[in-house]
Amino acid sequence: MTFENLKPKVTEITSNSTISREEKLLKICELLSSSIDYYNWVGFYFAHPETQTLHLGPYVGAETDHTVIPFGKGICGQVAVSNTNFVVPDVAAQDNYIACSFTVKSEIVVPLFVNGENIGQIDIDSHVLDPFTEADERFLEFVNEEIAKLY
Incomplete structure (x- = not known):
């Protein structure tokens, strides 16, 4: 499925008033994981700015x-510090990489901004x-x- 075909599906999930924000996030994870073959996690x-830590939210993988x-x-x-997207074509070549699994070959992280503040991020690992x-x-x-509209 193309990204353009996925956009209305993402909006449909975020607009669904019958499920919680956490459920919406999980459904988006499920949609992306099942629709894009190289999105493996x-x-x-x-972000928890007071402790300078990131805490895992909903995920699939x-x-x-x-x-x-x-x-x-x-x-x-x-990304929590830089506030910019980070694409890692080959995690083995990255110095400051936290290995999750030997099957992960690449990663992309995109920050999530609400009112100009980086409140978190979407993280995707690939086996490719x-x-x-x-x-x-x-x-x-x-x-x-779309997710920022939930906050």
Whole structure:
């Protein structure tokens, strides 16, 4: 399914008034994971500025021990500080990478802004080397813009 075909499905989920915000986030994870073959782990981390940590939210994929990540550590922690997208074509070549699984080959993290504040991020791991393009970045920015409306 193309990103353009997925956009209305994302909006349909975020607009659904009968389910909670957490359920909406999980449904978005499920949609992305099942619709894009190289999205092997899809999840959200949310910032706790007072402790300078990210906390795992809804996700789909293999279990992870990384439920709390300090700002600055790993790809997610770096995005919490930089406020910019981070695409890692090959995690083996990345110095500040927190290994989740030997099957993960690449990662993309896109920050989630609400009223100009980085409140978290969407994190996607792939078992494929270098699959993420600018189209993935633009689509995930769209996803986060839709999610921001929930806050």
